[in-house]
Amino acid sequence: MAARTPRPLSGYPELLPGEQVVEDHLLQVLRDVAARHGFAHVETRAVEPLSVLLRKGEIDKEVYAVRRLAEMTAGTATGEGAEGALADDVLALHYDLTVPFARYVLENAGKLLFPFRRYQVQKVWRGERPQEGRFREFRQADVDVVDAGALAPHHEVEVPLVLADVLAGLPLPPLVLQVNNRRLVEGFYRGLGVEDTAAVMREVDKLDKVGPERVRASLVGAVGLGEREADAALRLAALTADRQAGTGFVAAVRGLGVRDDLLEQGLDELAAVVTGVTDQARAGGVGEDRFRVVADLSITRGLDYYTGTVYESRMTGFEHLGSVSSGGRYDALADDGRTTYPGVGISLGVTRLLVPLLQRGLLRASRPTPTAVLVAVADEEHRPASAAVAAALRARGVATEIAPTAARFGKQIKHADRRSVPFVWFVQEDGTHEVKDIRSGEQVAADPATWAPPAEDLRPSVRWEGDAPA
Amino acid sequence: MAARTPRPLSGYPELLPGEQVVEDHLLQVLRDVAARHGFAHVETRAVEPLSVLLRKGEIDKEVYAVRRLAEMTAGTATGEGAEGALADDVLALHYDLTVPFARYVLENAGKLLFPFRRYQVQKVWRGERPQEGRFREFRQADVDVVDAGALAPHHEVEVPLVLADVLAGLPLPPLVLQVNNRRLVEGFYRGLGVEDTAAVMREVDKLDKVGPERVRASLVGAVGLGEREADAALRLAALTADRQAGTGFVAAVRGLGVRDDLLEQGLDELAAVVTGVTDQARAGGVGEDRFRVVADLSITRGLDYYTGTVYESRMTGFEHLGSVSSGGRYDALADDGRTTYPGVGISLGVTRLLVPLLQRGLLRASRPTPTAVLVAVADEEHRPASAAVAAALRARGVATEIAPTAARFGKQIKHADRRSVPFVWFVQEDGTHEVKDIRSGEQVAADPATWAPPAEDLRPSVRWEGDAPA
Numbered sequence: 001m002a003a004r005t006p007r008p009l010s011g012y013p014e015l016l017p018g019e020q021v022v023e024d025h026l027l028q029v030l031r032d033v034a035a036r037h038g039f040a041h042v043e044t045r046a047v048e049p050l051s052v053l054l055r056k057g058e059i060d061k062e063v064y065a066v067r068r069l070a071e072m073t074a075g076t077a078t079g080e081g082a083e084g085a086l087a088d089d090v091l092a093l094h095y096d097l098t099v100p101f102a103r104y105v106l107e108n109a110g111k112l113l114f115p116f117r118r119y120q121v122q123k124v125w126r127g128e129r130p131q132e133g134r135f136r137e138f139r140q141a142d143v144d145v146v147d148a149g150a151l152a153p154h155h156e157v158e159v160p161l162v163l164a165d166v167l168a169g170l171p172l173p174p175l176v177l178q179v180n181n182r183r184l185v186e187g188f189y190r191g192l193g194v195e196d197t198a199a200v201m202r203e204v205d206k207l208d209k210v211g212p213e214r215v216r217a218s219l220v221g222a223v224g225l226g227e228r229e230a231d232a233a234l235r236l237a238a239l240t241a242d243r244q245a246g247t248g249f250v251a252a253v254r255g256l257g258v259r260d261d262l263l264e265q266g267l268d269e270l271a272a273v274v275t276g277v278t279d280q281a282r283a284g285g286v287g288e289d290r291f292r293v294v295a296d297l298s299i300t301r302g303l304d305y306y307t308g309t310v311y312e313s314r315m316t317g318f319e320h321l322g323s324v325s326s327g328g329r330y331d332a333l334a335d336d337g338r339t340t341y342p343g344v345g346i347s348l349g350v351t352r353l354l355v356p357l358l359q360r361g362l363l364r365a366s367r368p369t370p371t372a373v374l375v376a377v378a379d380e381e382h383r384p385a386s387a388a389v390a391a392a393l394r395a396r397g398v399a400t401e402i403a404p405t406a407a408r409f410g411k412q413i414k415h416a417d418r419r420s421v422p423f424v425w426f427v428q429e430d431g432t433h434e435v436k437d438i439r440s441g442e443q444v445a446a447d448p449a450t451w452a453p454p455a456e457d458l459r460p461s462v463r464w465e466g467d468a469p470a
Numbered sequence: 471m472a473a474r475t476p477r478p479l480s481g482y483p484e485l486l487p488g489e490q491v492v493e494d495h496l497l498q499v500l501r502d503v504a505a506r507h508g509f510a511h512v513e514t515r516a517v518e519p520l521s522v523l524l525r526k527g528e529i530d531k532e533v534y535a536v537r538r539l540a541e542m543t544a545g546t547a548t549g550e551g552a553e554g555a556l557a558d559d560v561l562a563l564h565y566d567l568t569v570p571f572a573r574y575v576l577e578n579a580g581k582l583l584f585p586f587r588r589y590q591v592q593k594v595w596r597g598e599r600p601q602e603g604r605f606r607e608f609r610q611a612d613v614d615v616v617d618a619g620a621l622a623p624h625h626e627v628e629v630p631l632v633l634a635d636v637l638a639g640l641p642l643p644p645l646v647l648q649v650n651n652r653r654l655v656e657g658f659y660r661g662l663g664v665e666d667t668a669a670v671m672r673e674v675d676k677l678d679k680v681g682p683e684r685v686r687a688s689l690v691g692a693v694g695l696g697e698r699e700a701d702a703a704l705r706l707a708a709l710t711a712d713r714q715a716g717t718g719f720v721a722a723v724r725g726l727g728v729r730d731d732l733l734e735q736g737l738d739e740l741a742a743v744v745t746g747v748t749d750q751a752r753a754g755g756v757g758e759d760r761f762r763v764v765a766d767l768s769i770t771r772g773l774d775y776y777t778g779t780v781y782e783s784r785m786t787g788f789e790h791l792g793s794v795s796s797g798g799r800y801d802a803l804a805d806d807g808r809t810t811y812p813g814v815g816i817s818l819g820v821t822r823l824l825v826p827l828l829q830r831g832l833l834r835a836s837r838p839t840p841t842a843v844l845v846a847v848a849d850e851e852h853r854p855a856s857a858a859v860a861a862a863l864r865a866r867g868v869a870t871e872i873a874p875t876a877a878r879f880g881k882q883i884k885h886a887d888r889r890s891v892p893f894v895w896f897v898q899e900d901g902t903h904e905v906k907d908i909r910s911g912e913q914v915a916a917d918p919a920t921w922a923p924p925a926e927d928l929r930p931s932v933r934w935e936g937d938a939p940a
Contacts, residue, residue, distance in 0.1 A: 005806045006522070006577045009561075012515040014574065016581055017588070020511050035840035035929075036864040038871030041490050045482040045607050046516070046593060050539075052476070062538070068597035069520075069533040069562065091479075092539065104484065107476045111486055113888055115874045117839070118487070123516060127538035137515050152874055154853060165864070279854075284861040336475045369587075370505035383624060384749075391754040394506040394635070401508030404585045404622055418583055459505075 011128075011136030013351060018368030019358045023139075025365075025462045026354060027121060029169040030141050034119035037162050039143055042118040044100040047091040052103055062126040064093040093125040097142040098305070098327075098345060102334035105146050105341050114341075115147040115155070119162075121350070133321035133352045142327075144345030146334065151342040153269065156309045156329055157276035159346045163313070163325055164281045164291045166348070171363070171464035174289060174316040175325070178240075178296035179273055181309050182328075184266025185300060188236050188253070191260030192229045199223045201300045204237050208298075212238075232256060237298035246278075247271045249295040266308075270295055273309055307331040311346055315353060324353040366461045367420035370399040372453050373435070374416040375425040377406040385427045392448035393425075398458065400425075413438055422457045481598075481606030483821060488838030489828045493609075495835075495932045496824060497591060499639040500611050504589035507632050509613055512588040514570040517561040522573055532596040534563040563595040567612040568775070568797075568815060572804035575616050575811050584811075585617040585625070589632075591820070603791035603822045612797075614815030616804065621812040623739065626779045626799055627746035629816045633783070633795055634751045634761045636818070641833070641934035644759060644786040645795070648710075648766035649743050651779050652798075654736025655770060658706050658723070661730030662699045669693045671770045674707050678768075682708075702726060707768035716748075717741045719765040736778075740765055743779055777801040781816055785823060794823040836931045837890035840869040842923050843905070844886040845895040847876040855897045862918035863895075868928065870895075883908055892927045 008014070015023060031041070053063055067090070094100045097120045105112065121141040128134050143162045145155040160177055167175050182201075189197040203218045212234055219230040239252050250267050278293045301310045310328035315321065327346035334341035357363045373393055375386040386402050393400040401421070403412045409426070416424050417438055425446070426434045435451060436443040452458070478484070485493060501511070523533055537560070564570045567590045575582065591611040598604055613632045615625040630647055637645050652671075659667040673688045682704050689700040709722050720737050748763045771780045780798035785791065797816035804811035827833045843863055845856040856872050863870040871891070873882045879896070886894050887908055895916070896904045905921060906913040922928070 005579075006573050008577065009515065009517070009519075012517065014515055015513065016578060017510040017512060020513065024511055032867075036867065036869050038839060038841035038869055040487040040839045041494055042487060043485065043490060045479065045484055046595075047479070047482065047607070049479075062540070064536050065539050066534050066536055066563065069535050070597065093536065103476050107478065107484075108486060109475075113838075117871070125516075125536075127540065137517070147874070154850075155874075158872075280857055280861070283854075283858060285865065368583075369508060369510045371508035380624075384753075387750055388753060391750070395755065397502075397506065399506050399508055401587070402628075404617070404625075 011130030011134075013135055013138070013355050015358070016368070018365045021365035021368060021460045022358060022363045022462050023350070023354055025460075026170060026350065027141070030121065030166050030348070030350075031119070033162060033165045033169060034143055037117075037143075037158075037165070039117045039119040039162070042101065042104065042120050043122060044094070044097070044104050044120070046093055046123070048094050048100055048103065050090045050092045053092055053095065053099060062128055063095055064125050064127060066091045066093060095124055095126045097122060097124065097140055097347065098144070098330070098333070101142070101144060101146075101345075102330075102341070102343070105334050105343075106336050109148070109336065109339065109341070115145050115151070117143075117145050119143045133324075133349075133356050135351055135355070138349065138351035141348040141350050142345055143347075144327075144343050146341050146343035148339050148341055151329075151331075151344065153272065154276070156269075156273050156344050157280065159327065159344055160273075160277045160293070160311060161280055161284065163346055163348065164277075164286045165284065167291055168284075168286045171462060172315070172353075172357075173318060173466075175291050176314050176316065177277065177291065177293045177325075178299050178312045178314070178323075179270060179277075179293065179309065180295065180297055180299040181266040181270040181273075182300060182306055183262050183308055184253070184270055185236070185297070187260040187263030187266050188256075188258050189233065191258035191263055192232055194225060194229060194233075196223065198304070200225065200233055204233060204298065205300050207237055232258065239295075239297040240299075247274060247295075249297065253297070269308060301326060301328055305330045305333045309344065318356065321352060321356060324349050362464065362466045364463055364465050366463070367422075368460075369401075369419050369421065370460060371401040371416075371419065371421045372398055372457055372459075373400045373423045373425055374412065374421050375400060375402050375427070376409055376412045377403045378427065378429070379406045382406075382427065386425075389425055389427060389433065389448045393451075396452065398452060423453055481600035481604075483605055483608070483825050485828070486838070488835045491835035491838060491930045492828060492833045492932050493820070493824055495930075496640060496820065497611070500591065500636050500818070500820075501589070503632060503635045503639060504613055507587075507613075507628075507635070509587045509589040509632070512571065512574065512590050513592060514564070514567070514574050514590070516563055516593070518564050518570055518573065520560040520562045523562055523565065523569060532598055533565055534595050534597060536561045536563060565594055565596045567592060567594065567610055567817065568614070568800070568803070571612070571614060571616075571815075572800075572811070572813070575804050575813075576806050579618070579806065579809070579811070585615050585621070587613075587615050589613045603794075603819075603826050605821055605825070608819065608821035611818040611820050612815055613817075614813050616811050616813035618809050618811055621799070621801075621814065623742065624746070626739070626743050626814050627750065629797065629814055630743075630747045630763070630781060631750055631754065633816055633818065634747075634756045635754065637761055638754075638756045641932060642785070642823075642827075643788060643936075645761050645783050646786065647747065647761065647763045647781060647783045647795075648769050648793075649740060649747075649763065649779065649781055650766055650769040651736040651740040651743075652770060652776055653732050653778055654723070654740055655706070655767070657730040657733030657736050658726075658728050659703065661728040661733055662702055664695060664699060664703075666693065668774070670695065670703055674703060674768065675770050677707055702728065709765075709767040710769075717744060717765075719767065723767070739778060771796060771798055775800045775803045779814065788826065791822060791826060794819045832934060832936045834933050834935050836933070837892075838930075839871075839889050839891065840930065841871045841886075841889065841891045842868055842927055842929075843870045843893045843895050844882065844891050845870060845872045845897070846879055846882045847873045848897065848899070849876045852876075852897065856895075859895055859897060859903065859918045863921075866922065868922060893923055 186197045219225045299312050306328035308329040312323035313325040325348045329344040331342040375389045377386045390400040390402050424436045433446050435446040656667045689695045769782050776798035778799040782793035783795040795818045799814040801812040845859045847856045860870040860872050894906045903916050905916040
């Protein structure tokens with residue numbers, strides 16, 4: 001009906017079948033690892049009341065509201081309620097998985113067992129300007145632990161280890177996990193005598209984008225800090241420049257001469273997370289060449305629901321993509337007036353990480369279809385004989401397709417070859433069977449009740465095609 | 471921050487973790503079966519331009535339009551364009567997976583290999599009035615074959631067989647697949663001398679809802695049929711009452727005395743599909759007690775892109791849910807002005823089928839968490855020893871959790887018991903290990919490098935809890 005070729009929508013990436021094989025492999029590893037760590041799967045609806053989403057911070061203008069067309073064309077609903085303000089019951093697409101999860105925890109608190117460990121893998125939507133690694137629709141994979149009342153600090157070590165294990169199972173570049181602690185930063189500013197610590201954090205958060213000169217100007221100008229305080233705030237953030245490995249940062253921070261109890265608490269917490277994640281990742285067999293943990297005192301995360309530990313991470317060689325996995329501890333996001341449910345979580349930006357690698361041809365699937373065997377069809381009357389072979393192979397888990405037409409065998413083999421399907425099966429006139437490996441040309445007698453392809457051919461595999469090994 | 475308990479949104483079902491285990495099991499079986507049949511996975515973005523969605527039929531008022539909040543609050547975009555008409559670039563959430571897939575095929579035709587076999591499992595959105603089995607956000611799983619130019623009829627036999635295999639792998643009630651053919655129905659009406667055959671189809675489609683008396687009145691009144699033609703149309707649809715098994719329907723239709731070439735073509739096609747699906751399902755080991763195929767001459771499907779074979783299916787004992795799996799052949803849905811891409815597909819209403827069974831407690835997971843083993847913690851200083859056990863078990867695929875607190879062991883065992891986690895692991899003071907099956911109470915020495923739970927305890931399993939076996 002549409003007599004023209006549709007064009008892609010900017011910011012809404014879609015994958016070709018071979019690229020989808022790569023994402024599916026990543027997601028399968030992710031689900032397996034999350035399950036092995038005892039995280040239950042949860043999925044929330046795609047929409048939340050706007051009031052729930054707008055309560056959480058700076059992202060307001062990026063939210064997509066959703067309205068039934070019937071209401072819109074009736075002219076009654078433009079997103080504004082009767083009073084001209086945005087109505088409470090307007091629904092909007094979620095922009096992350098943490099806020100919906102917090103709502104889910106409150107809604108189902110009586111039916112969940114705490115501490116509650118869940119993973120969640122879903123699309124989210126943000127109306128940002130599309131650019132490399134930034135999309136309007138993209139998939140995130142989150143792992144969180146939430147408890148009722150109090151959350152033990154060892155969970156802050158636990159969630160990045162899931163990420164380390166996911167990475168260990170995938171052919172991806174190494175990851176550097178950057179950890180900071182909001183209490184440390186807030187305590188430091190307090191120790192400097194700063195009152196509006198949030199304003200300082202917001203300015204320092206722009207360091208990457210605008211550089212230290214302009215941040216300093218804003219701190220002294222708009223925020224009203226003294227020269228000495230502004231310099232100290234920048235010196236703290238700069239303790240990142242050398243990517244403080246281990247706990248060397250503790251002495252370095254103390255060397256700045258600021259004293260504050262909250263700062264001390266933050267230093268202890270950060271040291272415990274950096275040490276714990278490093279040690280346990282090594283003990284779990286994930287080498288430092290694959291996953292490295294550093295304290296980075298410039299990181300505070302834009303979303304203002306984080307209260308303690310915060311995580312970001314950069315993929316080596318792809319630092320320009322920004323953080324591909326972020327998260328932190330949130331003590332006050334879920335609260336029903338009787339109980340608070342503090343949590344800690346980390347989110348992997350699946351689309352942000354994957355699409356740039358796919359576009360560069362750095363990750364490739366061995367074939368764009370699950371099919372391992374194409375059963376040739378001698379002529380249409382004998383299609384049932386080929387279908388019987390396919391049924392027998394499928395019953396033992398071998399992905400099998402029947403040739404769509406009874407073309408000459410050369411053409412049927414080409415059908416398989418174009419899809420990188422490794423094997424073609426022939427039912428002979430005398431009722432015997434042969435299977436051909438079309439890569440080697442080798443053709444052998446085979447029994448549909450027992451034959452199986454080599455394990456490495458059973459499913460499509462995923463390879464890293466870059467120069468450096470990943 | 472939200473100091474109250476949020477309430478569920480009507481029409482937007484969410485699952486508890488134990489229910490999610492059931493859905494995940496169904497989806498895993500579905501993905502495995504689709505792959506075994508050689509279908510590649512495709513995922514499309516959640517939104518389409520409104521113009522693409524509105525071209526396809528009767529569903530207009532149920533579509534959800536999507537707008538950036540920034541645009542809405544600026545008062546510039548209410549869904550109407552500058553000229554007052556709906557702007558072409560308004561985006562809306564897809565209401566099915568067939569229309570987006572047809573668009574994907576056109577967009578990527580140069581990069582796909584035809585016939586192209588794909589499966590797709592995604593949420594869709596419709597602004598319908600919520601009721602049992604009808605939701606505003608729900609998951610569908612589609613399997614389609616699309617070819618360039620011409621599509622071989624054997625694919626109309628192939629796609630329902632995927633459904634049969636999915637069903638064979640799941641503890642669900644039996645399914646009755648109802649098949650009809652639009653050419654048969656249209657030919658029959660033409661043979662009666664009816665000109666506006668689509669109008670007759672629309673009225674007959676209401677049989678289930680309003681009954682034959684009112685349909686007859688509309689046919690004679692609004693549509694303008696003669697008494698004889700109206701009665702004949704109803705007699706054709708009634709050839710369903712006895713659920714025409716096999717190809718008995720061919721003689722029954724001919725007995726109605728109508729002659730038309732298109733009718734004959736439709737009869738041949740329908741007979742071939744009913745016979746083919748029945749035979750191959752049996753040959754593939756799916757018994758008639760699980761999956762039965764009948765010709766149902768009342769079915770035409772609401773969506774007007776179907777051109778030949780149409781499918782619906784009812785779950786035995788749950789007929790009131792309506793069709794849980796529907797589809798058909800569409801010859802003209804994808805057309806770029808040079809090439810037409812005819813297709814055939816079937817869609818399983820995952821949420822529609824599953825949520826009513828879950829709400830009745832008819833499907834249950836053995837536990838609401840993947841965890842098979844809880845490693846007890848003697849005291850916080852020895853947490854690393856427990857973490858080392860967990861790492862060793864996880865490395866061999868055993869889902870393992872570490873006790874969140876070093877409470878007394880009785881409390882730690884209760885933590886496992888409440889989650890139906892079958893095993894608790896103890897690191898003894900002398901460095902040896904023991905594992906306890908908390909169901910039997912049996913506790914034995916074990917080595918974290920070699921011990922594994924019995925296969926049936928490794929992952930949560932899903933059981934049918936109804937009276938009749940499913």
